[in-house]
Amino acid sequence: MARPLRFALGAVIGVFLSLSAGAGLAASKPEIEAQFQSWLANNLWPEAKAKGVSKATFDQAFTGVTLNFDLPDLVMPGEKAQTPQKQVQTEFGSPGKYFNAKTVNAVTTGGTARAGQYARILKAVENKYGVPGEIVLAIWGRESGYGSVKIPYNAFTVLGTKAFMATRKDMFRKELVAALEIVQKGYIGAGSMKSSWAGALGQPQFMPTSYIEHAVDFDGDGKRDIWNSVPDTLGSIAHYLAQYGWQRGRDWGYEVNVPGSVSCALEGPDQGKPFSAWEKLGITRVNGKPFPSSETKREGFLLMPAGRHGPAFIVTRNFYVLKEYNMSDLYALFIGHVGDRIARGATGFSAGWGDVGGLNRSDIAGLQKVLEKKGYDAGGADGFPGFKTRRSIGDWQAKQGTAPTCFPDRSLIKAIR
Template sequence: MIKRPMRFALGALIATLLYASTGLAASKSEVDAQFRAWLASDLWPEAKSQGISKAVFDQAFSGVTLNFDLPDLVMPGEKPQTPKEQRQSEFGSPGKYFNDKTVNAVTSGGAARAGQYAKILKAVESKYGVPGPIVLAIWGRESGYGSVKIPNNAFAVLGTKAFMATRKDMFRKELVAALQIVEKGYIGVGSMKSSWAGALGQPQFMPTSYLEHAVDFDGDGKRDIWNSVPDTLGSIGHYLAQYGWQRGRDWGYEVNVPQAVSCSLEGPDQGKPFAAWAKLGIARVNGKPFPASETSREGFLLMPAGRHGPAFVVTRNFYVIKEYNMSDLYALFVGHVGDRIANGARGFSVGWGDVGGLYRSDIAGLQKALEKKGYDAGGADGFPGFKTRRSIGDWQTKQGLPATCFPDKDLVKAIR
């Protein structure tokens, strides 16, 4: 005889299939019921196979309901919505990422904590090779040095997304990892707080990253990235070290790039020895030579706004920072603020041009047009990454135009 909970689970799953086949959207209460059935009949068997106890599973989801306010959800019986044409500009000058308020807040907060946590930071650098100012810049950027409130129940967020987000499989994996964190005793269920995206604690690790990178740096037996500063700093350092941070190297240097040197030389796949960049006439903006230790080592040209902003020659460590957040601007923010924390460095020597004012759909169309012409624009995601920028530069050069390596309205019309 089928017990009542299983009958309820089967009934809810049948209802889900009916809604999907008829195209009728379920009410929120009906979807919540389907969620409870999914937990019991679908997620629990997998969690059990991954070593999760029933006690931990039940405790994690006790009182948890779906959070319908999260983005990128698809209600049962509905199809993912095609985004409407953007009414507001979704992409502007990269300089907006470096607004004075944010940069100054992270810099001043890091400078204050550099002294306060000097002993811990020294220990982190000794063990993992990552300089304290870089660790501080990430901590500040991710959670305002722990001041940003992270109020969400991680199991409600991850459960909702695993049940009905557009990327269910990814969030299901993260949800099981969150259960493993509790099962292993690293943190209690009540302390599992996350962002709306499911990122945990002060370093904002996703659960799978927590399991791989979080460390107990204060020796209390827990990897408490929610409340422990040593664990937070140590975990950030460990993360970067595991992604290949090269001890004793800087992240990069702001440079002047002569007009005769094409901005299309940008990218992590077009590295040259620092000596070769210098031979091309590329020099540091502060007038100092590149460090002698870098002469034969590989550097990479970085021009996030093409000819409309500052330029850099970066080391492999820049791309290690980028592993934390796959954005050139994020990695540049961390490196730049790290320099300001370390030595009081000022802002960039060159301003960011007033470029932008485009929809992401405009840039995606530009990328498609470039790829039809045989260029590798890195896909049509609506973001002008280095492959898009240098493809623009190559196209401009072939048309006899000055290479700017950055999209604008006239360029979008011309290439299309």
């Protein structure tokens, strides 16, 4: 993982419920609690102190904080971490489900209303950071329902619990120390620092290290308040994207028709071509318009999140900047697409999503292992069919003399073993 992930609240609640049950306890809870309090004082405090956190700040943050045994992905002291098996057994939904009408419409409608309400702030944000208002709105809506989703946890409870006893506890420890630094710098009071169950902060759902780097005080009151201030929330999201290289004046991408003569295996951020070269291959926009002339010589990238079973796109670098917010093609596409709907009243994709999916993540992880054994790059066996997996499937299919679909299905899993 290149950097801490932010988590869309709505999307993960089901995972939370399914994973939080059933871990047996080796030590009693009071014993573990006592170990935690001792760990805070003897293990965490020296590191925090070395980072410039005062005793007063440390005490303020942890007064009354106890472990939350209901959080997901915990590993009790003395117990072995469960293999990722449990996660892998969860179903990988079809890409089309990600774009269910209810979610798309909710974020679009909320964004359209706020585009008017916050027009002046959004204009100022775009002038400063170059990121269009509709993109900022779509992220805000996706992450926290425009601030309507409750973010109820004390960040120090969540991060403290996870840094003490969770899978990936080193990552959470870094985030916990960053959270202390946030309070130390006076950006927000310890008691006001609310997070999701995964430790993501405020309306943009920044992990603490991201907050330190990217959150801004856009309303000028001296606080970077991404919990309560709409201008700070909007400015911080745009600043985040700008710092990851959002290019002013460019769209994220365009839905296209890809003729059968062009392989879906040409997908990916490392196989860019000038837009003019894609046009020469016969790729056209679904709305019949030409690509903007400003893009002709610039690099575009083929994106086919469901392989041949769904819509296709030529995307710009800005698409990959959206992925810096959440490392998922579907997430980035959701943001770009909803942005188009908010700004231009765009309707659904021209091509439908095929009825693919319904496989378990363990099936896909197995397929990825087989591909890698055969010398293809599947991007690791994580159980998600990302672009490396998709195009390796396409290359393998072409080698068998079949038309590439670039997406896993049951018959493929049988055939490739």
